Amino acid sequence: MEFLEEGVVNCPYCGESLDVLLDPQEVGQQYIEDCQVCCKPITFDLALDANGEVAVSVRDENQVY
Numbered sequence: 001m002e003f004l005e006e007g008v009v010n011c012p013y014c015g016e017s018l019d020v021l022l023d024p025q026e027v028g029q030q031y032i033e034d035c036q037v038c039c040k041p042i043t044f045d046l047a048l049d050a051n052g053e054v055a056v057s058v059r060d061e062n063q064v065y
């Protein structure tokens with residue numbers, strides 16, 4: 001049974017800290033979710049870090065306008 005991990009990211013637009021739930025089953029995938037503060041679409045990249053834990057990085061969507 002999988003479980004969700006909690007992570008914190010900073011919005012690439014407004015810099016606000018956001019709590020996110022990371023699904024280990026989505027490692028290697030990307031998804032887009034709107035910032036809870038400024039409502040802009042953030043791209044989330046899920047990967048495993050050196051400890052085998054789920055790590056998330058974010059970037060803005062400016063390049064796909």
Ligand SMILES: [Zn+2]
Nearest residue numbers: 011014035038
């Ligand atoms: Zn934001």
